[in-house]
Amino acid sequence: xxxxPKIFIxxxxxxxxxxxxxxxxxxxxxxxxxTVLEELDQFKRGSQVINLNAREFSRTLDSLTGQxxxxxxxxxxxxRGQLRIAISRGLSPEIREVFKEDTPDxxxxxxxxxxxxxxxxxxxxxxxxxxxxxxxxAKALGIPAEDYTTDRIGSIEELYSGKQVIENFDDDKxxxxxxxxxxxxxxxxxxRLNGEALPNKYxxxxxxxxxxxxxxxxxxxxxxxxxxxxxxxxxxRNAEQTFAxxxxxxxxxxxxxxxxxxxxxxxxxxLASALHVRKSYRQIFVARPIVPLSNKDIGYxxxxxxxxxxxxxxxxxxxxxxxxxxxxETDKNHQLIDSLIKEEKLVIEPLxxxxxxxxxxxxxxxxxxxxxxxxxxxxxxTRAGEGSKLVFTGDIYQIDHPYLDGQSNGxxxxxxxxxxxxxxxHINLEKGERSELAELASNLx
Numbered sequence: 130x131x132x133x134p135k136i137f138i139x140x141x142x143x144x145x146x147x148x149x150x151x152x153x154x155x156x157x158x159x160x161x162x163x164t165v166l167e168e169l170d171q172f173k174r175g176s177q178v179i180n181l182n183a184r185e186f187s188r189t190l191d192s193l194t195g196q197x198x199x200x201x202x203x204x205x206x207x208x209r210g211q212l213r214i215a216i217s218r219g220l221s222p223e224i225r226e227v228f229k230e231d232t233p234d235x236x237x238x239x240x241x242x243x244x245x246x247x248x249x250x251x252x253x254x255x256x257x258x259x260x261x262x263x264x265x266x267a268k269a270l271g272i273p274a275e276d277y278t279t280d281r282i283g284s285i286e287e288l289y290s291g292k293q294v295i296e297n298f299d300d301d302k303x304x305x306x307x308x309x310x311x312x313x314x315x316x317x318x319x320x321r322l323n324g325e326a327l328p329n330k331y332x333x334x335x336x337x338x339x340x341x342x343x344x345x346x347x348x349x350x351x352x353x354x355x356x357x358x359x360x361x362x363x364x365x366r367n368a369e370q371t372f373a374x375x376x377x378x379x380x381x382x383x384x385x386x387x388x389x390x391x392x393x394x395x396x397x398x399x400l401a402s403a404l405h406v407r408k409s410y411r412q413i414f415v416a417r418p419i420v421p422l423s424n425k426d427i428g429y430x431x432x433x434x435x436x437x438x439x440x441x442x443x444x445x446x447x448x449x450x451x452x453x454x455x456x457x458e459t460d461k462n463h464q465l466i467d468s469l470i471k472e473e474k475l476v477i478e479p480l481x482x483x484x485x486x487x488x489x490x491x492x493x494x495x496x497x498x499x500x501x502x503x504x505x506x507x508x509x510x511t512r513a514g515e516g517s518k519l520v521f522t523g524d525i526y527q528i529d530h531p532y533l534d535g536q537s538n539g540x541x542x543x544x545x546x547x548x549x550x551x552x553x554x555h556i557n558l559e560k561g562e563r564s565e566l567a568e569l570a571s572n573l574x
Contacts, residue, residue: 139311144183153207162214162240237256280542303341366506410491413493
């Protein structure tokens, strides 16, 4: 006896998160409440990724459109289920009895409840939503509800850190790393790691009181000594920062991600490294997504667009000011930063403003990347032109986006998918370096 396909009711936020979501349910059927289409209409205008996703989904739906989409459904392809649009006739008495207001969320719940009643004998009906509150409401009504987990990673506690401490390493090899050409064959390390060695991974190699910082090259053939280098007036203060500077300054590594709590130096090191290697690039772009606190739209803030966006860009300018203040005002390095800004060779803008620009030979820093979806991360990386370098920084434990968490945000997804690639390096910065008080507050509060 063939197993009946499940029926998944899709919430609006799932489509805005991933415009291709309807193709991720294998042989199961997908139902789109008509209320969802009405909500998508509100997102069709704009340049944010959610606006692009709304338009892309509408085009996908239009390509499948036929009268059957409102009845038995239309096929989404060989081996896949049916796609249907469900028309609801207002709130059912069961919904109205519990939830007095007639809202889009409650109409979606009503659709799920109607389909559950209709197919409870033959099919499992499941509501899929990124909204935890809507999922809780559904469960209160006896409707199974799930998060959209297609791009969700495993435990973030096991996420690749990009570095490892090796105790009792061959003392002769450590000594050899301190002598020209400052590299050794990687076999001794590869033998000990049993497959855990990845291209561009960083190591602290120790033997007694002797230790050295090293990097495994892209082809996993050599271990290279990593030195603590001053970059545009900024000196790394710990091993992880030293590793980060090395990855950021290495032209062979085209994609870098830096994670860590507030004060670990992610953005500062990325900016200083970009200035240090600026001659290899046409421009430096620094951007961050706009995710207002309390999830209020910036339209609620007073002033014009520039004044509304200014508070979100201030931390980036503050980091740049820290770098500039490493030099006297009369120093050419201090004056160069002002010159780069004036000539638009150094651009700091909201991420949405960067859209459409050419990314040829660009050193592109995306700050607060934990507030991006996996699809947004993919969109940025796939637009990288020849000679560009992309850097994503963020704290995967500090997420402001209402529908993302440590396992579903784009930065975690990037680290999980790219680890082991020759063009990629990642470092998790652990020690805060702002001040003793800032470190204590980050750990305790």
